[in-house]
Amino acid sequence: MDNFAFHNPTKILFGTGQIAAVGQEIPQESRILITYGGGSVVKFGVLDEVKAALAGRPLFEFSGIEPNPTYETLMQAVELVKRESIDFLLAVGGGSVIDGTKFIAAAACWGGSDPWDILLDGGATVKTALPMGAVLTLPATGSEMNCGAVISRKETRITLPAANGANAGVSMITKSQQDKLYFMHPAVYPRFSVLDPTKSYTLPPQQTANGIVDAFVHVMEQYLTYPVDAKVQDRFAEGLLLTLIEDGPKVLAEPENYAARANIMWTATMALNGLIGTGVPHDWATHMMGHELTALQGLDHARTLAVILPAVLEQQRDSKREKLLQYAARIWDLHSGDEASRITAAIAKTREFFESLGVATRLAAYGVTAEAIAPVLAKLEQHGRFPLGERQDVTLDASRRILEASL
Amino acid sequence: MDNFAFHNPTKILFGTGQIAAVGQEIPQESRILITYGGGSVVKFGVLDEVKAALAGRPLFEFSGIEPNPTYETLMQAVELVKRESIDFLLAVGGGSVIDGTKFIAAAACWGGSDPWDILLDGGATVKTALPMGAVLTLPATGSEMNCGAVISRKETRITLPAANGANAGVSMITKSQQDKLYFMHPAVYPRFSVLDPTKSYTLPPQQTANGIVDAFVHVMEQYLTYPVDAKVQDRFAEGLLLTLIEDGPKVLAEPENYAARANIMWTATMALNGLIGTGVPHDWATHMMGHELTALQGLDHARTLAVILPAVLEQQRDSKREKLLQYAARIWDLHSGDEASRITAAIAKTREFFESLGVATRLAAYGVTAEAIAPVLAKLEQHGRFPLGERQDVTLDASRRILEASL
Numbered sequence: 001m002d003n004f005a006f007h008n009p010t011k012i013l014f015g016t017g018q019i020a021a022v023g024q025e026i027p028q029e030s031r032i033l034i035t036y037g038g039g040s041v042v043k044f045g046v047l048d049e050v051k052a053a054l055a056g057r058p059l060f061e062f063s064g065i066e067p068n069p070t071y072e073t074l075m076q077a078v079e080l081v082k083r084e085s086i087d088f089l090l091a092v093g094g095g096s097v098i099d100g101t102k103f104i105a106a107a108a109c110w111g112g113s114d115p116w117d118i119l120l121d122g123g124a125t126v127k128t129a130l131p132m133g134a135v136l137t138l139p140a141t142g143s144e145m146n147c148g149a150v151i152s153r154k155e156t157r158i159t160l161p162a163a164n165g166a167n168a169g170v171s172m173i174t175k176s177q178q179d180k181l182y183f184m185h186p187a188v189y190p191r192f193s194v195l196d197p198t199k200s201y202t203l204p205p206q207q208t209a210n211g212i213v214d215a216f217v218h219v220m221e222q223y224l225t226y227p228v229d230a231k232v233q234d235r236f237a238e239g240l241l242l243t244l245i246e247d248g249p250k251v252l253a254e255p256e257n258y259a260a261r262a263n264i265m266w267t268a269t270m271a272l273n274g275l276i277g278t279g280v281p282h283d284w285a286t287h288m289m290g291h292e293l294t295a296l297q298g299l300d301h302a303r304t305l306a307v308i309l310p311a312v313l314e315q316q317r318d319s320k321r322e323k324l325l326q327y328a329a330r331i332w333d334l335h336s337g338d339e340a341s342r343i344t345a346a347i348a349k350t351r352e353f354f355e356s357l358g359v360a361t362r363l364a365a366y367g368v369t370a371e372a373i374a375p376v377l378a379k380l381e382q383h384g385r386f387p388l389g390e391r392q393d394v395t396l397d398a399s400r401r402i403l404e405a406s407l
Numbered sequence: 408m409d410n411f412a413f414h415n416p417t418k419i420l421f422g423t424g425q426i427a428a429v430g431q432e433i434p435q436e437s438r439i440l441i442t443y444g445g446g447s448v449v450k451f452g453v454l455d456e457v458k459a460a461l462a463g464r465p466l467f468e469f470s471g472i473e474p475n476p477t478y479e480t481l482m483q484a485v486e487l488v489k490r491e492s493i494d495f496l497l498a499v500g501g502g503s504v505i506d507g508t509k510f511i512a513a514a515a516c517w518g519g520s521d522p523w524d525i526l527l528d529g530g531a532t533v534k535t536a537l538p539m540g541a542v543l544t545l546p547a548t549g550s551e552m553n554c555g556a557v558i559s560r561k562e563t564r565i566t567l568p569a570a571n572g573a574n575a576g577v578s579m580i581t582k583s584q585q586d587k588l589y590f591m592h593p594a595v596y597p598r599f600s601v602l603d604p605t606k607s608y609t610l611p612p613q614q615t616a617n618g619i620v621d622a623f624v625h626v627m628e629q630y631l632t633y634p635v636d637a638k639v640q641d642r643f644a645e646g647l648l649l650t651l652i653e654d655g656p657k658v659l660a661e662p663e664n665y666a667a668r669a670n671i672m673w674t675a676t677m678a679l680n681g682l683i684g685t686g687v688p689h690d691w692a693t694h695m696m697g698h699e700l701t702a703l704q705g706l707d708h709a710r711t712l713a714v715i716l717p718a719v720l721e722q723q724r725d726s727k728r729e730k731l732l733q734y735a736a737r738i739w740d741l742h743s744g745d746e747a748s749r750i751t752a753a754i755a756k757t758r759e760f761f762e763s764l765g766v767a768t769r770l771a772a773y774g775v776t777a778e779a780i781a782p783v784l785a786k787l788e789q790h791g792r793f794p795l796g797e798r799q800d801v802t803l804d805a806s807r808r809i810l811e812a813s814l
Contacts, residue, residue, distance in 0.1 A: 001421075001422070001666065001669040001670065001673070002422070003421060003422025003423065003424070003425065004419075004421050004422065005418065005419065005420050005421070006418070006419040006421065007416075007417075007418035007419065007599075008415070009414075009416045010414075011412065011413070011414035012411075012412065012413040012414065012685075013412050014408075014410060014411050014412070014413070014685070014686060015408070015409070015410025015411065015686070016410065017410070018410065192414075229666040229669075229670070230669075230670070231646070231649075231650040231653065231654065231670045231674075232646060232647065232650055232670060232673050232674055232677060234646075235642070235643075235645070235646025235647075235649060235650065236642075236643055236646055238642070238646070239638070239639060239641075239642025239643055239645070239646055240639065240642075242638075242642060243638040243639055243642065246638065247638065259408065259636040262408040262636075262637075262686075263408065263636070263637070263638045263639060266408070266639050266686075267638075267639055270639060275682075278419075278421070279421060279422070279669075279673075
């Protein structure tokens, strides 16, 4: 086991009815900004429930935080925060709203000239942030109990020549954001997060499935590297994977199955709250490539992961051999046959699991072709991501092979 | 899964050499009291290492905190804290030193007349406590990452008539403390704890074994109850049990096996930091009976647990049936035979595991006879412990049967 520091100060309030406790968690004198996305928290009454729990308090609202929340939108909230002397932020939604609110919290206290720098330096120059809490509606990213956030910028869209020769010379603007970057800082750990599984009952199946895949891949990126004899971390990771495999299909089949929704929600939180990643190597190659694919091609975040992960496992099967065999045995009960066939079968099982949730695992299924690869590699290079992987051996060339294997 | 709140703010610094970081974790202006037990932290250089990390800082020392730390000893430290205006406590040792330091931290800020009341009300009237940190040398109790403490009081020893009729009328004073009680309060979470596995290399085998049993029983008391479909908590608990079973014998055979010592240390911390106990029923019957046995008979804490737990499982086998079968299958790989025989085998395996560590599982092995039972039951009643168990069905009579089955 490698040396580590672990410190997660977020208070979790888990279970049905816990939104009512929000009022006690926010200092009495606070001027509170509730942040959210689009219509679902309004439509299904979550916003009303939150406001009822804060009745009589100075409340402000900021809506319109997008999936892949953008700098441009969030900076409007930062202005509102300053104008109204907001001193507590309450995110109501999924990972995008919580991530976006973390950026608002940090940017509102930012001393530099352009808060986008927070993303460019990964959070290194953040000093402080407004306190924030969260009410989670979509189990997926773990943002409700960690100090990271992923933010996109749409201002400078990428310009590509039209593929069709007939339009030669006519440039096209893609629909996607150019940049999707992350930052991390202890100041943006939510002070508390409410995890009420019933609030995930109304999620569309695609979002439910995406959340399961996102959590699964978070676990894999902290687990499927090389062994360092960290038995607790390995077994915790395996426990999360098995729970996703068992209860993922269940929540899709029975959206109002409380026990299964609760297990999925707690699993997604535990998948990326730092605990299973303590003292072990990490491999964030899948996420790094996935972020660029989302930024350039507009694919759902989780769908990029479902495409990239199996290709990463396949391309890195030699350097990940020992953990792939452990994964094959403990997760997929694969004990017979030679090592190579067990590894092949485990990767196939992973792909089948994602597909069984309705999440395609090939770029082709999303209409993305080989031409998309070069821009992704260029962006990875521009963002200083190489080399990737737990052994720092996923170079630009290796990444090209992974992306080609994802087609 | 039941509703829950989870909030654990302790920062963990894990690994070899981490004591050097202690200075950065304690506010610069603090007047620091280092608390410890007997000779081992002096003899093996841990104390010197801590003092070197705090060189030039205002340091005070309080030694002599016993196993089963006593109110009488700790109140001397409280006086020292007040006299020297101490404002940070640093516990260096195992669970007894850390527990004792939590009491010092709370008692030093106590507004009432007698800090023993903190134990009598379980911490309910604690308002605040001095900040504290810990340097752990003995993985066992989990005190380094929780907000509980167990304190004994020796002042009023129990008076029993001599067993031998020849001495009729001559009262005898037992050697043990009369009371062993616990309190819990969020104010006594350590601000940080250093977990350096190399500091456990020099533990005597009996203390190493006791620590493994203590952690094992902590897990069981949060796991072996009745199912509430809490898959993450179950699998995390099972991961801890399997790690103790695998690496427990290893650290006894190879005291300087870093990987195994690290796994045992992290397991013991995770066994009682609140995480595996979220949202599930608990059964602390074993600990409650064990505390009285230690107080009255002077048995090591872990040895009381090794004796009581198998008897609790046996006596409660009907109400714990489903989890006993899950435990049999997932921990001991018992899949064949009828339910009753699998449960019997799982309990036998538990007993064998403790015995394999050199920890006897019968009261007789410690020279404790049936006469010891009535005083234990009387103390449990006096302390208001009945009914015990996750279903509140372990009455005084049921406890008598458990203790008789422990002989």
